[in-house]
Amino acid sequence: MEVKQEVAVAVINTIYKRGNCQVMRTIQLFACVFFFSILSGWAQQTGTSYTKRVLEASEIDMLFSYYNQDGQNAAVTGGEGTEELTDATSSIVLRMPMNEDDVLTVDVGLSAYTSASSSNVNPLDGNNPATPFDASSGESRKDLLAYINPSYQHSSADRNSIWSANAYFSTEYDYFSIGFGGSYTRLFNEKNTELTLSGRVFLDKWNAIYPVELRQGFFDDRITGNGTYSPNFVEFDKENRNSYSLSLSFSQILTKKLQGALFLDVVSQTGLLSTPFQRVYFVDAEDFFIEDFQLADDVERLPDNRFKIPFGGRLNYYLNDLVVLRTYYRFYWDDWGITSHTASLEVPFKLTDRFTVYPTYRYYTQTAADHFYSKETALSTFSYYTSDYDLSKYDAHQYGLGIQYKDIFTGARIFNFGLKTIDLRFNQYDRSDGLNAFIITLGTTFVAN
Numbered sequence: 001m002e003v004k005q006e007v008a009v010a011v012i013n014t015i016y017k018r019g020n021c022q023v024m025r026t027i028q029l030f031a032c033v034f035f036f037s038i039l040s041g042w043a044q045q046t047g048t049s050y051t052k053r054v055l056e057a058s059e060i061d062m063l064f065s066y067y068n069q070d071g072q073n074a075a076v077t078g079g080e081g082t083e084e085l086t087d088a089t090s091s092i093v094l095r096m097p098m099n100e101d102d103v104l105t106v107d108v109g110l111s112a113y114t115s116a117s118s119s120n121v122n123p124l125d126g127n128n129p130a131t132p133f134d135a136s137s138g139e140s141r142k143d144l145l146a147y148i149n150p151s152y153q154h155s156s157a158d159r160n161s162i163w164s165a166n167a168y169f170s171t172e173y174d175y176f177s178i179g180f181g182g183s184y185t186r187l188f189n190e191k192n193t194e195l196t197l198s199g200r201v202f203l204d205k206w207n208a209i210y211p212v213e214l215r216q217g218f219f220d221d222r223i224t225g226n227g228t229y230s231p232n233f234v235e236f237d238k239e240n241r242n243s244y245s246l247s248l249s250f251s252q253i254l255t256k257k258l259q260g261a262l263f264l265d266v267v268s269q270t271g272l273l274s275t276p277f278q279r280v281y282f283v284d285a286e287d288f289f290i291e292d293f294q295l296a297d298d299v300e301r302l303p304d305n306r307f308k309i310p311f312g313g314r315l316n317y318y319l320n321d322l323v324v325l326r327t328y329y330r331f332y333w334d335d336w337g338i339t340s341h342t343a344s345l346e347v348p349f350k351l352t353d354r355f356t357v358y359p360t361y362r363y364y365t366q367t368a369a370d371h372f373y374s375k376e377t378a379l380s381t382f383s384y385y386t387s388d389y390d391l392s393k394y395d396a397h398q399y400g401l402g403i404q405y406k407d408i409f410t411g412a413r414i415f416n417f418g419l420k421t422i423d424l425r426f427n428q429y430d431r432s433d434g435l436n437a438f439i440i441t442l443g444t445t446f447v448a449n
Contacts, residue, residue, distance in 0.1 A: 053100045054155045058448040060417060061093035063109075069429075069437035071389075074117035074132065076211075078279040078296065079375040079387030081132030083435060084116035101157065107149040114142050121277045122212040123293045124220070130293035145172040160187045166200075174207040183247075192253040199246045206239040208276040213295045223295070225288035231297055232380070238304075241271040257318040267308040274302045280373075280387055282380040300386035302371060308334040312342070322350045332366075338391065340366035344398075358402035358425070368393040389433050400427035410447050417446035 071083035091109035098104055116134070119126070119141030126136040135141050151166035161184070168179035183198030212218060214233045223229050244267070251261035279296035281287075288295045312330030319325060326346040333339050344362035351357060369391035371384040378385040402425035410418025422444050429437040 051100065051157060051159070053097055054153070054159075055095060055097040055103045058097065059095045059420070060446045061091075061095075061443060062446075063089075063091040063093070063441065063443045065089045065439055065441040067437065067439045069435060071431075071433070071435035072133075073389040073433055073435070074120070075275070075278040075300070075386070075388035075390070076117040076120050077132035078281045078294070079389060081120065082116045082134065084135065085113060085118075086115075087111055087113040101155050103153045105151045105153070107147075107151075109147050111145040111147075112142070113145075116141065118143070118277075120293075121209060124212060124290065130291040132293060143173050145170060147171075160191070161185070162187075168202070174209050175204065176207075177202055177204040179203070194249075194251045196249045197247070198249075200244075202241075202243040204241040204243070204271075206241065206272055206276065208236060208239050208272075210235065210276050210299060211279055211296045213290075214299065220290055222290045223288055224290075226286050229288040229295055231285075231295075233296075233298055236272055236274070236276060239272055241269065241273060243267065243269045251314075259316045261314040262311075263313065264311040265309065267310075269306040269308075271304060273304060273306055274300050274386070275388070278386065278388055280378060280385050281376045282378055283376045284380055297380065298385075300388060301384050302386055303336070303384060306334060306336055308332065324348045336391070337368065337370035338366055340364065354405055354407055356404045356406070358400070358404065360398075360400040360402070360427070362398040362400075364396040364398070366394065389435070392433060395432045396429065398427055398429045400425060402426070410449065413449070414446065416449055418449050420445040420447045 065088070067085075067087040067089070069083060069085050072081065073079050074081040074083045089109060089111040091107060093105065093107045095103055095105045119136040120132060123130040123132075123136045128134055128136060130136075147168065147170035149166065149168045151164060153162060153164040155162050163182070163184055165182045166180065168177065170177045179200060179202040181198065181200030183196055185194060185196040187194050210233075213220075213229075214231060245265060246267075247263065247265045249261060249263040251259065253259050276299055278300045280298045280300050281294065282297045285297045310330055310332040312328070315327045317325045317327075324347070326348070328342070328344040328346075330342040331340070332342070342362065342364045344360065346358055346360040348356050348358050369386070371382075371386055372391045373385050373387060374392075375387055378387075402423060404424075405422040407419060407421075410420050412419040423442070425441045427439050427441075429435075429439075
């Protein structure tokens, strides 16, 4: 499902929903930047008097990541309850030169997660007591996501123009996504200036799953409360979600040591933007329980349109042959009332010709969405409401450290492939609302010989 995008190293923040949660596309996004950093390394653009192959030999990237989070504001249980989640993701990226000018890339992956909060979509399907602060032992606590992301890139003979096209397919138990897009890049000024225009479309489909107590025919003689539990609940009449994005980026080598970039994205989403299994509790409704678990008054209901504009820039400064400063800033605005600021600093330090360490820090802050309400503060007469703390006001800090081994001569070999890089990274994420998480990522790149 979706976890909504924030930039690269925002391992947990923004936020395409999946299970309870915030995992898959965030990890995918982290993986993309992770591999980009492996490939870019310390390289800088240089002009050549002859036409080189865009990619000299086939390359294989293998990535494994382990993600763990915990908190006490689960959206599945109306903003109160365990957010414990673990996710293990494995990806393989194969890049193949088709000829001197063209490269085919195929990215495939599997992500398996176990989620305490997702298990509480149905807190009654296991042997544990029903409570929002513990996981149900039923099968709803687990899920598997599979995806494939092929792309094709063509470069002009003078290497000043690059066209690309890509597709995306993913599936999990209650969500299916198909996407496609393309980009055009133009290099000017002896390749010191680069301008890129790209666009993407995602056509997604929910298989809507609602909290067990809101499903048709639900009955349980253990319900306690004043009166009769009879929520005024109506299922969503459409289950599609479409996303459209247009991106413009500009980068410039300013001096031998300084490089900058600016970017602007325009994103539009339509359709079912609510998550069907996330509960809401009203301040003007009676409370009903089964054991210690409070039954839902409704599920979150959000507008069926959303417009987002992020823009920002990067500035990289090469202090010397050993140290680089990589800075990043992004401003974000959307018409749901959220504005945010992101700033990060990465300082790669070259220990030897083959080893580099990457300490990183990232700060994020956002305002709350117009329709966010903590538990039992929304009125049943409101048109829109959510208790998803991803849409609340909060600050976040992320600290990380990575180490990379790089051998341009690919001396170590496995079959017909030489080992080019090994990259190991750890990131710790702490949010002011109590959500804490970490991710460990291990990546390798092999080159065909």
